[in-house]
Amino acid sequence: MGVLNFTLNEDGVAVMHDALMCMFKFSDDVCLEARKDKLTLTTLNVSKSAYVCFTFAAGRFFSRYRFDGNAQYRDRFSCQVYTRSLLSIFRPRQSSDSAGGRESTIERCDVIIEDGPGRKSRLIARISCRNGTTATHSLSFEAKAPTHAKFEKNEATNHWAISSRTLRQLMDHFGPSIELLDINTDDDTRVVNFTCFTEKAQKRGSNTNEAVLKKPLHTNIAVEMDEFDDVEVEDKLHIIISVKDFRAILQHAQLTSGELSTSYSIPGRPMKLSYNNDGVLCEFILMTVGEKDVMNQKHKNPRGSSAAAKAARPELDATSHRESSVANEKPSQQVDAGLMKPPARRPIQQRSPTRLRQPHFEIRPQPMPPPATARSDSLFVTQHDDEQQWEPLNPDEEEDEGDDDRLEWNSNNEPNPSTMRISSYVDRPAPPEPQSLDHLPSGMEPTQPLSDVRRFGLFSS
Amino acid sequence: MRFKTDLRNIRTFSRLVAALNSLEKIAWVRLDDETARFTVIPDTGSQVWASLSVNLIFDNYSIQSAEPSNTINLELPLGPLQRALRSAAGGNQASLRLTKRDGLPMLSMTIHAMTKDGGGPEPRGGRAASGFSGADPNDPFGDDPDIFQQESLELTLKREREKVITQDIPVRVLHPDTVETIMQPKVREPDVHIQLPPLLQLKAISDRFTKLALTTSSSSRPGGGPERNNPKLELSANMYGSLRLRVAAESLDITSVWNGLDNPELDPGALSMPVEEHPSTRFREEGPDKWATVRVDGKDWSRVLSVGRLDAGRVIACFSDDHALILYVYVPHHDDEASDDVVTYYVSSYSA
Structure with a gap:
């Protein structure tokens, strides 16, 4: 007899799989927390900017659910598992022939979690298929308390709800390379605007001709307020979240046909999105981009020149400086598990460089190294005064500077020949600014004579 | 502005x-x-x-x-x-x-x-929405998902806004x-002009040839610039309605021929010279064995032929022997207006 026993029917397995798929987009592992009346799955992403919580009601969702608290786990039991292993257990099994293929589909799934003194910690899942096959999986896990993000309900005065499917379809209009979503309202025209944009290209932009055209599509969608339920939002408030997170949420939300509700307060404070489906409550807490971050970005945009980059650099060049400030903060923060502490760039730098390209790592305030097991009820809450001192740290600049060369030639191995060619004509009348000369890719010069030649002998090269 | x-x-x-x-x-x-x-x-x-x-x-x-x-x-x-x-x-x-x-x-x-709201959950394998789970698609008495869709559509349509x-x-x-300074290329009068077969067909065969040549050349000749390594297709046409596509590599030599294509009549009024002096007249006089040939890059040619997605009406190819290939793609008007909308491709060609 385990601490927790439950049985899922076919649909339950699929719903569980959907939930895990969604969580997997945020993090590699998931925390299970069992109580008498509910099972909760939670996860927090690496940058601690997004928190996902799925609550399965014991009575409604499971065919059978039984929690037996023992001496160690009186009223709740929690553990952490690799999402990937759970995904492979709950994966849909079906034959390609959808009409007659039900024999091989899952009929039910029994899960037992064993733990306690003198017992091996194991999660055992037995999958019974319609064709009589039974597969038993046994996973080890780490018993640990989950990290919960805290959301101040009273503080979040702005809220709206809308059909998740409508929202999902709107996302189709956004281009592939965008990173940030700005949700804002306009009381005059009675619309809610969803604006997608990217900071990256603009930052790197400088004044070179190609850069202007490499900027991705800037998309705005205006939705009339009448289409929302329960809408109450401060006029002209801009709240910015990561598109990637938002997409991952909608991908899951559209499977349920319900309404998605959001509530939030001000930039730099968390936003909560939630929806209900048949005994499953899905909640997401996303950190929004702080107002100052946005202002910084906005200021940078028009100039976007290397001069601005240089001005900013003194504050962020020294890695040691960064480290020491992290270190200084540690004692006080760790207790709070300082979820939304701004840039502790280190941990991320150590990851693969490609990570750096991911938008929300750049713009989001970065967390402290996670105090793995600390119970942290005060997540998201303690960040009033120290926000300021972290603010100017904008680690992007330096790295972007380094990135620049690589991006021109390696990762973006299409140097867009035609722009260069046409812009070579463009540059002729106006004497090129010295600065833009610096930025011209060195491929420019060989291109010019080549194009001249080609104009004469186009068809014989 | x-x-x-x-x-x-x-x-x-x-x-x-x-x-x-x-x-x-x-x-x-x-x-x-x-x-x-x-x-x-x-x-x-x-x-x-x-x-x-x-x-x-x-x-x-x-x-x-x-x-x-x-x-x-x-x-x-x-x-x-x-x-x-x-x-x-x-x-x-x-x-x-x-x-x-x-x-x-x-x-x-x-x-x-x-947005098209309403309707059941997105169709996805293996699962009906929990709620109407046991629905067998073959069961005539089972819940028809369409009925659900229509109902919820009505509910939401009331509030659906643009x-x-x-x-x-x-x-x-x-x-x-x-x-x-950017000038449209000037090319001499073509030796052969011919209407191309359906582009989908031409593209399928061209792509096949290119792939074949790629598989044989990659093993035999590594190194060299990527463009240079691309297989070249030899494209020829005569004034007797034939188009020939050929690929020749070390271990293969394949040719595909289309016959019965149209060589459109020239409009004497639009020519800068009498029709008799036009190069195509000479090519016609020299008989069906007189071919105008160009060599094109297989991959580039495939990209050119992707214009077929326009549902193009006519595509006229103009060959200047061993020199140039120009395609005139006529864009169809859906409302029957007289159309002079043309997409002109100056296909880059290579000497043998």
Whole structure:
């Protein structure tokens, strides 16, 4: 007899799989927390900017659910598992022939979690298929308390709800390379605007001709307020979240046909999105981009020149400086598990460089190294005064500077020949600014004579 | 400088942009009172000059420029334009205008669209929505999912509102001086002109040849520039309705021939010389064994033939023996207007 026993029917397995798929987009592992009346799955992403919580009601969702608290786990039991292993257990099994293929589909799934003194910690899942096959999986896990993000309900005065499917379809209009979503309202025209944009290209932009055209599509969608339920939002408030997170949420939300509700307060404070489906409550807490971050970005945009980059650099060049400030903060923060502490760039730098390209790592305030097991009820809450001192740290600049060369030639191995060619004509009348000369890719010069030649002998090269 | 128009024939426009985008990411667009011209000039590969009458893709068109003959020249990334057009294709109405955002010129597309809400959960394998789980698709008495869809559609339609989507495409406005130097290539009168077989067919066979040549050459000849390694296809035509496609590599030599194609009559009025002196007359006189031949890059040729997605009516190929190949792709008008909309491909060719 385990601490927790439950049985899922076919649909339950699929719903569980959907939930895990969604969580997997945020993090590699998931925390299970069992109580008498509910099972909760939670996860927090690496940058601690997004928190996902799925609550399965014991009575409604499971065919059978039984929690037996023992001496160690009186009223709740929690553990952490690799999402990937759970995904492979709950994966849909079906034959390609959808009409007659039900024999091989899952009929039910029994899960037992064993733990306690003198017992091996194991999660055992037995999958019974319609064709009589039974597969038993046994996973080890780490018993640990989950990290919960805290959301101040009273503080979040702005809220709206809308059909998740409508929202999902709107996302189709956004281009592939965008990173940030700005949700804002306009009381005059009675619309809610969803604006997608990217900071990256603009930052790197400088004044070179190609850069202007490499900027991705800037998309705005205006939705009339009448289409929302329960809408109450401060006029002209801009709240910015990561598109990637938002997409991952909608991908899951559209499977349920319900309404998605959001509530939030001000930039730099968390936003909560939630929806209900048949005994499953899905909640997401996303950190929004702080107002100052946005202002910084906005200021940078028009100039976007290397001069601005240089001005900013003194504050962020020294890695040691960064480290020491992290270190200084540690004692006080760790207790709070300082979820939304701004840039502790280190941990991320150590990851693969490609990570750096991911938008929300750049713009989001970065967390402290996670105090793995600390119970942290005060997540998201303690960040009033120290926000300021972290603010100017904008680690992007330096790295972007380094990135620049690589991006021109390696990762973006299409140097867009035609722009260069046409812009070579463009540059002729106006004497090129010295600065833009610096930025011209060195491929420019060989291109010019080549194009001249080609104009004469186009068809014989 | 002002430019504002509604969009029409969005599918045609979108397909044209897709065809151009396969050759080059950035296009030069020249707009004036009557025509919208899209030009792409890749560094290596074929050039395209697409000249469309304004009323093919635009409606309520208005242009105002201080430049001579009311012209606006833009440099435009095709990827974002294609993306925006895809977004517009599902909408009710779309318009385009030249504007500025944050001091930068933008081609701003405004789309009015609805979302299709209601209906059951997205169709996905293995699971009906929990709730009506046991529904067997073959069971005539089972719940018909369509009924659910219609019901919920009605519920939501009451509140369904039009959304306004704005897609801003970055552009650069080009000074007339800068584009003055870009000239449409001049090529001598063609030796052979012939109407191509259906492009899908031609493309399938060409691609097959290219792949075959690739598999044989990659093993035998490593090294060298990537362009140089691309297999070359030999394309020939005569004035007796035949088109020949050949690929020759070390271990293979394949030829495919189309017969019974049309060699269109020349219009004497449009020629700068008497028909008798035209090179094609000489080629015709020398009989069906007189071929005009060019060699094209297999991969580039495949990108050229992707223009077939336009549902092009006629495609005329003009061969200058051992020198040049030009394709004139006639863009179909859906409303039966007399069409002189032509997309011209200057296919890059190689000497043997």
